[in-house]
Amino acid sequence: MSVSIDIAGLPAERIVFETSPLAELCLVLHALSEPGHHPRLAGWTTATNAALRPDLADRLREADFLWRNTFSDLFMPYAGLRGGDGRAGTTLAGELDMLDGLDDEQFVATALEFASLAAYDKGAPSPLTDAAARSRALERAAARGPRQLGFAGRLLKDPVAVRGWVRRLLEDCDEAFFAEVWQRVRPALAADTRHKSELLRRRGLREALTAVSPALHLEDGGTRIRADKLAEGEATATDPAVGPGLSFVPSHFGWPHLMILHRPGWRPVVHYPVGSPELPPPASADALKRRLEALAHPLRIQLCRNVARAPYTTGELADLLGVTAPEVSRHLAVLRRADLITTRRRGRYVHYQLDVGTVARLSSDFLEGILR
Known part of the structure; x- marks a missing residue:
């Protein structure tokens, strides 16, 4: 399974x-809402969440499906x-101006994309004009909670x-914590883009893709990029x-996510992580055996893919x-x-x-298990 980009x-x-400050803000918000995805950031996410003003924390929970259930394409409006x-x-302000430049149908369909993930790369009717799409969006929002349902209804x-x-x-997130974060991480991200741009110029696209991620491959005589993903x-x-x-677009907060924006009518974007964390100590051999056996079924692999980014109900998973x-x-x-x-x-x-965290440890658990 893969996501491919035609570059012929x-x-x-x-x-x-x-670099993109707005795209990085998306990953920062995701890390704050799903700290388990980012174990190396545990200290920062705990401290930042604790320091949030109550009103800002409430508003973030209200709109969290923009960065928790999906990495909304709204964060890459360009x-x-x-x-x-x-x-x-x-600048963040410049990209927010670009966000303002999207028309209402683009904005609403992208904000509520969690309700039509199965048709993401094919396009789906606008919930602004299609009654069935509207009903589905509200139903999916209801499963997320009353705050999210209220947000979707108002939208x-x-x-x-x-x-x-x-x-x-x-803008309030920028004032509260993101301006400091962006000032800290931007130099390293800018250095990464300079390095890979030079690699692209001197060694070609294949070498640049390898440097971005081993999951990216150049195929069909250099006319297609393929990303190994469970989709x-x-x-x-x-x-x-x-x-x-x-x-x-590189991300300091991105690991373990490699995102491919492939929405119809939008330019594709590869949002890739820079760096990865050290993993905790391994599990027992019995636990490892149970986990590997549990993953030895294709449908369970698909279930893992869907619940990896955000929580889902049984009904939502059956539908997907x-x-x-x-x-x-x-x-x-x-x-x-x-477990x-x-x-x-x-x-x-x-x-x-x-x-x-448990899934991230499987490879190191397996290796240590067969060597000890």
């Missing part, structure tokens, strides 16, 4: 490495902006007001509707994977016995989520 006919100068050059901005009723609310929220998707870097371009809810429940039980997923009840909904 793409001019070399339209492949760029660049990729979808009509009439733009497809380049990221140099569909008055997108202009909510767009202003979102901008103020991100299927296709994109083109030469869509005439938005113009040619392919961006590579096209199987029955009882079948999903049986496989979730196996994963729970192996690979956690559960949380919210009202009448039970949410399942991958224990990222």
Whole structure:
């Protein structure tokens, strides 16, 4: 399974490495909402969450499906902006201005993309104009909680007001913590883009992709980039509707996520992590055996992929994977016995989520297990 980007006919100068403060803010917010995904940041996430003003913390929870359930493409507005050059901005304020430049349908469909993930790379009807899409978005938001349902309802009723609310929220995040974060991480990210730009110029795209991630491959005679991911998707870097371009954006907060923006009508973006953490001590041999056996089924692998980024209910997983809810429940039980997923009840909904720390240790657990 993979996500591929068609780059046939793409001019070399339209492949760029660049930093993006708004994209990095997305990953910072994700780390704050899902600290288990980022064990090396545990001290920072704990301290930052504790220091948040109560009103800001409440607003972040209200809109958290923009960075928790998905990495919303709203954080890379330059990729979808009509009439733009497809380049990221140099400042957060500049990229927020680009976000303001998206039309209402782009904004709403992208903000509520968690409700139509199965059709992400094919396009789906706008929840602003399609009753079924609207109903599905509200149903999916309800499963996230009352705050998220309220946010989705207001967005569909008055997108202009909510767009202003979102901008103020991100500006308040900048004032509260992100300005300091960006000042600290930007030099290293800028150095990474300079290094990979030079590698691209001197050694070619294949070498640059290898430096970005071993999951990226250049294929079909250099006309297609393939990313090894547990998902299927296709994109083109030469869509005439938005113009040619392919961006590579590094992230200090990104590990373990390698994201590929491949929304129709948007320029593709590869958002890649710089650096990775050290892993904790290994589990017992019995626990390792249970976990490897639990992962030896293709449907359970797909379940892990879906609950890796955010919590999902049994019904949502059944809908995404096209199987029955009882079948999903049986496989979730196996994963729970192996301690690979956690559960949380919210009202009448039970949410399942991958224990990222446990899964991240599997490779080192396996190696130490067979050597000791």
